[in-house]
Amino acid sequence: MTLSEQDLRAAIDRELPGVRADLERLVRIPGIAFDGFDHGEIRRSAEAVADLLRGCGLEPVISHDAVIARRPGPPGSPTVMLYAHHDVQPAGDRALWSSDPFEPAERDGRLYGRGTADDKSGIMAHLAALRAFGDDLPVGVVVFVEGEEEYGSRSMPAILREHAGDLRADVIVIADSTNWDLGAPALTTSLRGEINCFVKVRTLRAAVHSGIYGGPAPDALTVLARLLATLHDADGTPAVAGLGGSGDAALDYPEDRYRRLAGVLDGVHLIGTGSVAGRLWAKPAISVLGITAPPAEGAPNAIVPTAKAKVSVRVPPGTDARTAWEAVRAHLERNVPWGAQASVTLEVIGQPERMPTTGPVVDAARAALRAAWEGTEPVDMGLGGSIPLVAQLRELYPDATILVTGAEDPYSSTHSPDESIDVSEFARICLAEALLLRNLAA
Template identity: 45%
Template sequence: MEELTRLAAIPSVAFPGHPEEPVLAAAAMTEELLRSTGLPHVRQIPVEGSFPAVYGEAPAPPGAPTVLLYAHYDVQPAGDPALWRTPPFQPTFVDGALFGRGVADDKSGVIAHVLALRAFQGRFPVGVKVIIEGQEEYAGERLEAFVERNPDLLRADAIVVADTGNPSVGDASVTTSLRGMAAFTVEVRTLAEAVHSGSFGGAAPDALAALIRMLAALHDENGDVRVPGLPRGIFLGTGPSDEEFRATAGVLDGVSLVGSGSLADRLWASYAITVTGIDVPSVQHAINAVQPAARARITVRVPPAGDPKTAVNDVVEHLRHAAPWGVNVAVSDLVVGSGFQADTGGRARAALNRAMERAFGRPPRDIGAGGSIPLVATLVKQYPAAEILLFGAEDDGAAIHAPNERLVIEELRRAATAEALFLADYADF
């Protein structure tokens, strides 16, 4: 608890415009934590264009397999502090849960690995490799390119990705599919500069009004994506009920869910487009002027088998087609990451099933995830024989990427226990 609280108190936001010093401080503490596990080799590794990855390694005993453990020490920005019930970077313990930015996503993953490794007191039953990266939340392909240039460094028989979790606390689950993602900024320009809305309004083209029309064209009246080339997918497993989802997402009474098809289809197997930010004058600082420019940040979630680059091209083309009045449209700051679909029948998965049943008191079930972990697709491509296992201490009520992020401490205990039991069981590979 003390270590997680100390790590989560570091505002390690690796987005452009945020200070670098806290990110480097989180890297240093992550290195300190990995050294405390008894790993004989721990170091920081520079990653071109990004923050350092923290790497640890212990050789495999004769005949034993090697397991790679992954997490990330960077976090999302806190957003508006007024929306937090506790200070985002002063982790606060309340009724069995720790509240603060990054306590779940993904500093819980860092601590889960540390706890699982400490259980062996330096006598590991399998070969161990650990990679903790420092810029996962901003996406891009920085660590992915590093992996491709250094394939032997992370080569393993099984890979544990501690950056997911269960639908609800105690509901043991393994994530078997991830959507890919793409994100970009679109800018609309119409005038050389802002002009008086009384003198020019009604004839001067308003950049904000044009952008609003373009963004509204992304979805139909039901909330389904209306971009040509982005069809709805199908997830074969079972997703949450409408009631469970409404409660977890905090949907207000009387407000409908959007889209069609099952919730599993919508959340785990279909395209989703979200406008995550708009640059225009705030209401507080509004003036009576026609706006000359407006920008929006758009995120596209892509089904596991979809191509993020093709998807973002389709979305950009649709926006350009929807742009009114001949406005100037520019796109910048594009990042992409591919999705993932797991093979669930290997020896590592069988060992994990046994470990999770012991730790959680029930066998795990397969679920999908609507979020993206860009590195996973690269690991699949680079190490096709390795089994990739995604589980962790997060849950759907953890409010990751949102105000009041929280981690249930007992869930962390169970996830770390399951990981330690898995390492011990998998040693009989």
């Protein structure tokens, strides 16, 4: 039996209280895959997801802290992969949160807590759709909930190698992105790639007295600062040759909106050239994420012998991430001042990607979003962030159509204090996913 749109609306309304309660249950688990955190919580998070899938009649397996479950559909129906991830970013300084990051709290129609947006809402949107259909699921599904996405998906090659057959699908739904605005749904149609690397410089065998030896001997912090400064031109455009990204983006992104959402301080100039959307989605970006050096408070009067920085590069669609990595490494090695010793090492790399904007699967997704948002037409938008899995899945399953959606919105503060989702928008994405499965069956 194929459920009507009215039936699905009623079913989602019926399931939403339980879906919300289970989302809160997941948010209470601080599953962080980064080194230095209790990895027992990641396993507890995986077990919680597996338990929720069992409640939907699936038989999940846990592999490298990822949860995988498959359920066949009616004869002749397509198989749809439903992807999300259950691991989260560290909370950071908890004093910056308005409430406990791992105790969900609703304020003014938003549910706050680490992972509410990224990406436990994605898990629960999948489960909401499965619960809405019950035993009448019109398509086959593969549920794939990763446990290391925020940590660079280090186990992904092994997972894909070991479970390639189990994960095979005709359509892949990646629920790990954002909508354009409150009340404005979107399909993410491009993703930048990612390079994280470390650059370490050394000038002395050990720290020495800055008065006795200062002058001729360069300190490593100054060397590092001068080297990092070569990564941008005077206007802030990335100065590394070979990163590509000469294109622009069609969607208008007003500068005042960007400044407000990014929290750019008054008087601070935006860097780079071209439209805001182009700089975010179609051009490279380089950021220094951290520096290892003596803290300013309490620093001794000694010349610093070594210093280290973590550099992030976002790679635009159309540029191979490996080529970009070689360009970044060559640039850093070539521009080290004063003959200082330097090493550049890769931490994480992920390819950029473009998703289809036409075709029957995309049409089915647009129709589902349009219905869930009461007739509002979804927009095609890029995402400046990275989901390296998309390129890996495209290589493994070249005939599958990949859709990138999500429950986030511009006010979700993803990866930041006070991460949240809008409760009513979350309800809409749950309905949209149920309608998408129905449309795909047709």
